[in-house]
Amino acid sequence: MPSFRVETAPRSYDAVVERGVIARAAQFLPPRAGKAFVVTTSDVWRLHGPRLSAALDSRAYEVLLFPGGESHKRMGEVETMAERMVELGADRSSLVIAFGGGIVNDLGGFLAAVFMRGIPVLQIPTTLLAQVDAAVGGKTGANLVSGKNLVGSFHQPLAVLIDPEVLATLPEREYRAGLYEIVKCGIIRSERLFAVLSTRQSGVMGQAPEIVDDIIAESVRIKAEVVSADEKEGDLRRILNFGHTIGHALEAETGYTRFLHGEAVAFGMNAATHLARRVGLLPEPECARILECVRLYGPIPSLAGIEAPNLVARLRSDKKTIQGKVHFVLPERVGVVRIESGIGEGDVLAATQAALA
Secondary structure (H helix, E strand, C coil): CCEEEEECCCCEEEEEECCCHHHHHHHHCCCCCCCEEEEECHHHHHHHHHHHHHHCCCCCEEEEECCCCHHHCCHHHHHHHHHHHHHCCCCCCCEEEEEECHHHHHHHHHHHHHHHHCCCEEEEECCHHHHHHHCCCCEEEEEECCEEEEEEEECCCCCEEECHHHHHHCCHHHHHHHHHHHHHHHHHHCHHHHHHHHHCHHHHHCCCHHHHHHHHHHHHHHHHHHHHHCCCCCCHHHHHHCCHHHHHHHHHHCCCCCCCHHHHHHHHHHHHHHHHHHCCCCCHHHHHHHHHHHHHCCCCCCCCCCCHHHHHHHHHHCCCCECCECEEEEEEECCEEEEEECCCHHHHHHHHHHHHC
């Protein structure tokens, strides 16, 4: 299976896509590292803990159980885990293993970034969304009441170990949520990936190994390439936010409890696609093509009762808003997107209403 090199100034590392790679986890830890602290949730540890435990057989480690869920992705949980690490003998030679979904990888990475001013982290994502997005690229963070990931740090991992075998235990809704991030990768940078998703939906949903491994690998390749070119989102990396601007507003508006992150991104992609069509960037046939591909992997939960003006108002506090200007990633055609700011609020409102319809 393929391995993709992520090259950044602080660290270069591999994102490995390989069935069964969890069994090799110890090979990616520094030989002289101290105790490892596995940040995970009880369900992930129950399902997959024995495999990681066997892999770490000769290494000293402790398990830090995190409650999970977007509502717990908060600074208080980071402090609780840090205090527990101190109690269990952590020091500057220790490291964190983030073993779980996107929230675990975000928060576990942030814990590693700030504990004793920074210790190493190994990312082992166990959901599809985390495998193709959250675990790759060094973005870590926690939520505030006012918005998603408003507190965080760039902290590149030792490696990212992506094992497609673990996806067999995912609930279908979680799997679909991850597929939306793969759809995003196709729209922003890969006509070939988009074609696979558009024409082989039954194989994708049936988790045919050759198809699943291919779409994960292509998504990770894209993420590694973009992060290597722009680690801290100064330019190119912003394209990875396609669907996230309005999607984050939807999550905040509903208290992070109604939609999974990937589902919110799906809504955000629909809104951004309508917006691109409305401002004249996207031809109608391409607009329909993108919306249909997103629809193939639905449905998302009901949008009933959500008001477009409320979502638009929340855009002002998004972390991608700079000096009062909201930046949108908008498609020009499948595989090509551009960053636009200064779009009139009326157009944004109309596009958001179209996505809610």
